[in-house]
Amino acid sequence: MALLEVKNLMLSFAGLDVIKDLSFSVENGSIASLIGPNGAGKTSVFNCLTGFYKPNDGDIIFDGNRIVRKKPHKITKHGMARTFQNLRLFKSMTVLDNVMSGMHCRTKAGPIAAVLRHGAQQREEAETKKFCQECLEFVGIPEFEDHISSNLSYGNQRRVEWARALATKPKLLLLDEPAAGLNHDEKQQLIALIKRIRDELGITILLIEHDMGLVMKVSEKITVIDYGQKIAQGNAEEVQNNPKVIEAYLGKEEEEIA
Amino acid sequence: MADISNSTSTNSAQAVKAGGLMAWLEPQQNRILVLAALAGIALALPLILNNYAMEVMSSVWFYVVLCLGLNIVVGYAGLLDLGYAAFFAVGAYTTGILTSHFGINFWLTIPVAIFFSICAGVIIGGPTLRLRSDYLAIVTLGFGEIVRIIARNLEITGGASGLIGIEKPSIMGFELNEIQHFYYVFLLLAILACFISYRLQHSRLGRAWQYVREDEDAAEAMGINRVGIKLYAYVIGAIFGGVAGCFFAAKMTAISPETFMFQQSVLILLGVVLGGMGKIPGVIIGAFALVLFPEVFRELGSMRILVFAVVMLIIMLYRPEGIWPAKK
Ligand SMILES: Nc1ncnc2c1ncn2[C@@H]1O[C@H](COP(=O)(O)OP(=O)(O)OP(=O)(O)O)[C@@H](O)[C@H]1O
Numbered sequence: 091m092a093l094l095e096v097k098n099l100m101l102s103f104a105g106l107d108v109i110k111d112l113s114f115s116v117e118n119g120s121i122a123s124l125i126g127p128n129g130a131g132k133t134s135v136f137n138c139l140t141g142f143y144k145p146n147d148g149d150i151i152f153d154g155n156r157i158v159r160k161k162p163h164k165i166t167k168h169g170m171a172r173t174f175q176n177l178r179l180f181k182s183m184t185v186l187d188n189v190m191s192g193m194h195c196r197t198k199a200g201p202i203a204a205v206l207r208h209g210a211q212q213r214e215e216a217e218t219k220k221f222c223q224e225c226l227e228f229v230g231i232p233e234f235e236d237h238i239s240s241n242l243s244y245g246n247q248r249r250v251e252w253a254r255a256l257a258t259k260p261k262l263l264l265l266d267e268p269a270a271g272l273n274h275d276e277k278q279q280l281i282a283l284i285k286r287i288r289d290e291l292g293i294t295i296l297l298i299e300h301d302m303g304l305v306m307k308v309s310e311k312i313t314v315i316d317y318g319q320k321i322a323q324g325n326a327e328e329v330q331n332n333p334k335v336i337e338a339y340l341g342k343e344e345e346e347i348a
Numbered sequence: 349m350a351d352i353s354n355s356t357s358t359n360s361a362q363a364v365k366a367g368g369l370m371a372w373l374e375p376q377q378n379r380i381l382v383l384a385a386l387a388g389i390a391l392a393l394p395l396i397l398n399n400y401a402m403e404v405m406s407s408v409w410f411y412v413v414l415c416l417g418l419n420i421v422v423g424y425a426g427l428l429d430l431g432y433a434a435f436f437a438v439g440a441y442t443t444g445i446l447t448s449h450f451g452i453n454f455w456l457t458i459p460v461a462i463f464f465s466i467c468a469g470v471i472i473g474g475p476t477l478r479l480r481s482d483y484l485a486i487v488t489l490g491f492g493e494i495v496r497i498i499a500r501n502l503e504i505t506g507g508a509s510g511l512i513g514i515e516k517p518s519i520m521g522f523e524l525n526e527i528q529h530f531y532y533v534f535l536l537l538a539i540l541a542c543f544i545s546y547r548l549q550h551s552r553l554g555r556a557w558q559y560v561r562e563d564e565d566a567a568e569a570m571g572i573n574r575v576g577i578k579l580y581a582y583v584i585g586a587i588f589g590g591v592a593g594c595f596f597a598a599k600m601t602a603i604s605p606e607t608f609m610f611q612q613s614v615l616i617l618l619g620v621v622l623g624g625m626g627k628i629p630g631v632i633i634g635a636f637a638l639v640l641f642p643e644v645f646r647e648l649g650s651m652r653i654l655v656f657a658v659v660m661l662i663i664m665l666y667r668p669e670g671i672w673p674a675k676k
């Protein structure tokens with residue numbers, strides 16, 4: 091069963107087509123990738139999925155719901171979480187406070203509960219804290235919970251972002267270039283983590299990544315786009331040998347050299 | 349004995365200077381100690397102050413409530429509101445109209461004022477909180493003026509001359525009619541405002557305000573409804589202003605539209621920004637500065653406004669985060 095289905099997605103900015111008639115799906119429980127040269131429109135696809143961009147046309151079905159044109163926070167509540175290509179942490183807040191933002195949509199204490207601090211509110215706060223500590227443990231940085239997030243190393247700030255996304259208790263996790271800026275060791279740990287998120291937590295993963303080694307290692311299905319259009323789809327081997335894909339990447343490289 | 353205690357106190361005073369007052373305030377018991385001492389002083393003040401000083405101090409507590417209310421909007425949620433006096437007016441006029449025209453008991457007017465404040469907050473906040481902050485400032489400015497002009501032109505609000513003869517409230521047959529009484533009422537309100545602010549700040553909602561303030565898109569991506577969260581801040585701020593307005597009307601027994609001019613909104617905003625947005629002790633200091641400065645420099649006459657402005661500028665230049673130091 092497909093957890094996510096994208097049908098004939100169209101997106102344009104000021105008459106310029108960024109996504110053109112794009113369709114693809116992500117199977118429940120799979121690890122899928124969306125790849126393509128720089129500027130192909132990958133991040134724009136994520137922004138459409140998560141409600142930050144309103145597509146001009148097309149449909150997005152997530153877990154049986156049409157989510158196209160819904161507000162980002164509603165989509166997160168439906169069970170789709172994301173990380174950003176450029177770190178978007180709450181910089182002056184502690185690591186734990188950052189992760190607790192993810193639990194916001196799974197909890198409900200309002201202003202009256204905040205003032206009264208009654209039993210239910212205290213229980214909810216305690217549960218939130220405990221679950222978020224577990225998320226930090228899962229990504230491997232439980233010792234940093236009280237640190238101000240911007241004081242962490244880049245690699246650890248990435249982990250805070252993953253923990254924060256996990257704290258929303260998602261069904262589908264969208265990772266936008268999670269390996270960017272990581273060193274070799276950190277990349278290996280990321281590969282293991284991606285697999286653990288799927289195997290242990292049962293969360294479906296869709297990732298955008300330029301590191302082909304990583305993509306080929308973890309993904310079961312790869313969708314390749316160029317200029318907002320799908321040019322290939324399949325497993326690692328099929329995609330690697332597809333002449334259109336080779337051309338898209340090589341063509342870009344030649345342009346860059348020139 | 350006297351020597352020892354003396355030397356330790358100077359030592360600790362030096363330690364405070366060296367290590368920073370903030371570090372000393374970090375442990376909970378030290379903070380409670382300071383709060384208890386301050387509360388003691390505040391409670392004892394009526395024993396030593398004359399009536400004029402009592403008026404000034406009541407006004408300080410009153411502005412503490414207003415500034416803390418606006419702080420929820422500006423400091424916590426990061427929204428610029430230039431029409432906060434409107435909510436203060438809603439509360440004051442609700443109490444004024446209900447007690448003077450309909451003879452309703454003062455205490456019963458408070459829930460009504462809260463209801464109207466919530467309505468006003470939702471009506472103005474609902475459609476405008478989607479706007480960018482600078483547009484919001486203009487809309488709130490307009491809203492503040494509209495409320496004042498309505499009050500100026502309706503018959504029920506007494507037109508330009510306002511309402512007089514608002515009944516003084518009483519508690520179990522004991523009428524609140526002296527400045528000492530109102531001093532304690534406003535002190536109590538200020539303490540309540542601090543307590544509520546503190547609890548809100550350290551809650552799920554308080555965190556959400558901070559997320560939205562730091563990065564709206566990231567907050568939204570984490571499942572936080574930014575418009576809803578801002579509306580909460582706006583409405584809670586409105587309630588603070590409304591309730592303060594009720595007691596203001598009761599103390600003055602007369603209100604006029606001129607009390608709720610744009611300058612009033614700016615003054616309250618000044619208190620919030622001066623002390624340090626989002627920080628309760630900072631906002632309290634801001635409110636003190638707001639009320640005490642013009643009183644202390646009374647001899648300067650109209651020059652004091654200029655001096656005030658210059659001092660403000662200097663503080664904002666050298667301490668853009670406000671008087672109260674930022675955490676860490
Ligand atoms: N908000 C926007 N307004 C105008 N143009 C946009 C906007 N967002 C994206 N674009 C354009 O859409 C195209 C695709 O951008 P996008 O960020 O989706 O690419 P990408 O595949 O994620 O690239 P990269 O690998 O460099 O991250 C680019 O040409 C970009 O300039």
Ligand SMILES: [Mg+2]
Pocket residue numbers: 132133134175
């Ligand atoms: Mg991108």
